Amino acid sequence: MSRAPFEHESPSGDLKSVLTLEQFIINQREHFPHATGAFSRLLRDVSVAAKIINHNIRRAGILDVLGETGEVNVQDERQKKLDEIADQELVRALRRGGECCLIGSEEQPETIPMSPDAQAQERYAVFFDPLDGSTNTDVNASVGTIFSVYTLPEGVRPDDALEVVLRPGAEQVAAGYVAYGSSTMFVFSTGNGVNGFTLDPGIGEFLLTHPDIQIPDQPARYSINEADIDDFSPELRDFLRWLKRKDPDTGRRIRSRYIGSFVSDFHRNLLTGGLYMYPATADHPEGKLRLMYEANPMAFLVEQAGGNATDGRRRILDINPEHLHQRTPLFIGSAALVEAADAFLQGRKTEVTGVQ
Ligand code: AHM
Ligand code: MG
Numbered sequence: 001m002s003r004a005p006f007e008h009e010s011p012s013g014d015l016k017s018v019l020t021l022e023q024f025i026i027n028q029r030e031h032f033p034h035a036t037g038a039f040s041r042l043l044r045d046v047s048v049a050a051k052i053i054n055h056n057i058r059r060a061g062i063l064d065v066l067g068e069t070g071e072v073n074v075q076d077e078r079q080k081k082l083d084e085i086a087d088q089e090l091v092r093a094l095r096r097g098g099e100c101c102l103i104g105s106e107e108q109p110e111t112i113p114m115s116p117d118a119q120a121q122e123r124y125a126v127f128f129d130p131l132d133g134s135t136n137t138d139v140n141a142s143v144g145t146i147f148s149v150y151t152l153p154e155g156v157r158p159d160d161a162l163e164v165v166l167r168p169g170a171e172q173v174a175a176g177y178v179a180y181g182s183s184t185m186f187v188f189s190t191g192n193g194v195n196g197f198t199l200d201p202g203i204g205e206f207l208l209t210h211p212d213i214q215i216p217d218q219p220a221r222y223s224i225n226e227a228d229i230d231d232f233s234p235e236l237r238d239f240l241r242w243l244k245r246k247d248p249d250t251g252r253r254i255r256s257r258y259i260g261s262f263v264s265d266f267h268r269n270l271l272t273g274g275l276y277m278y279p280a281t282a283d284h285p286e287g288k289l290r291l292m293y294e295a296n297p298m299a300f301l302v303e304q305a306g307g308n309a310t311d312g313r314r315r316i317l318d319i320n321p322e323h324l325h326q327r328t329p330l331f332i333g334s335a336a337l338v339e340a341a342d343a344f345l346q347g348r349k350t351e352v353t354g355v356q
Pocket of ligand 2: 132
């Protein structure tokens with residue numbers, strides 16, 4: 001039975017009917033084939049961890065949580081204190097909830113099987129980047145958390161070989177992110193559209209503010225770290241020149257925005273239309289972003305919102321993962337722009353409308 005929205009008082013005193021994340025998840029169970037009480041609890045656990053991470057980020061200058069831990073993670077990156085806190089909170093929430101049998105985190109070298117009881121009852125595997133863009137935390141710029149949910153296929157055990165446990169992104173049953181920006185948003189999909197919830201700090205609830213998000217077709221912005229331009233292929237440089245060009249026929253003028261926090265760049269492009277790119281570079285010959293907990297969940301979301309995600313050749317969601325921390329080049333955003341990027345990269349640029 002659907003839960004009724006509750007009345008929420010706006011600052012102007014008007015009462016607005018809004019759905020909390022929890023009410024929304026309960027209502028969605030009617031439309032979602034994988035939905036069980038356990039799945040609802042799993043999403044609730046992630047949202048509780050997100051609130052705790054948010055609480056730490058919001059008081060970061062006051063608490064001693066800025067700077068580095070002194071450790072280097074499995075990616076050879078210096079771990080920030082907030083990376084560690086975010087990782088611990090997510091692992092703790094998922095372990096306490098007991099709904100998943102396997103966890104994989106950017107901050108942990110190996111996947112973590114959960115307790116034997118959970119293995120017997122629940123088949124969820126959750127992969128996450130606990131704090132994406134964490135170099136931004138010391139300068140008060142926005143960051144995020146990304147998560148991806150699978151059910152392990154029948155016959156697969158959490159302690160089986162990774163080649164068996166890790167599945168292509170097309171098999172995700174849910175994915176989402178939390179953007180800790182000027183407000184905090186929880187955006188997710190269970191394969192039935194994309195919905196966004198804004199945290200009301202006064203009542204500590206995520207409220208549905210962005211129902212059924214669709215990525216605009218008219219791209220407004222592109223996002224890439226152009227400091228690496230000397231490393232880009234001639235085809236990619238050609239594509240960037242095309243992107244920058246004004247189109248007098250359509251009035252198209254695409255601007256550039258790059259925060260250096262994938263969640264924030266992706267979130268802006270999802271709402272306003274655009275393209276995020278992280279290609280292969282000299283420092284990152286396989287690309288920088290990780291398939292299992294960055295590219296796959298965002299590809300799932302963008303497709304649900306009417307967009308596209310590729311590595312320049314292949315659909316991201318079709319890639320067969322080989323290891324937990326596998327990287328991939330990534331072109332993600334408005335469908336027409338991703339298709340144009342692929343066409344340039346594959347030497348088919350004459351197929352792109354507006355190319356002279
Ligand atoms: P992280 O998960 O260790 O924070 O790394 C991923 C981040 C993305 O959020 C961001 O888009 C990218 O790295 C920025 O990298 P660069 O500084 O090379 O542009
Ligand atoms: Mg990241």
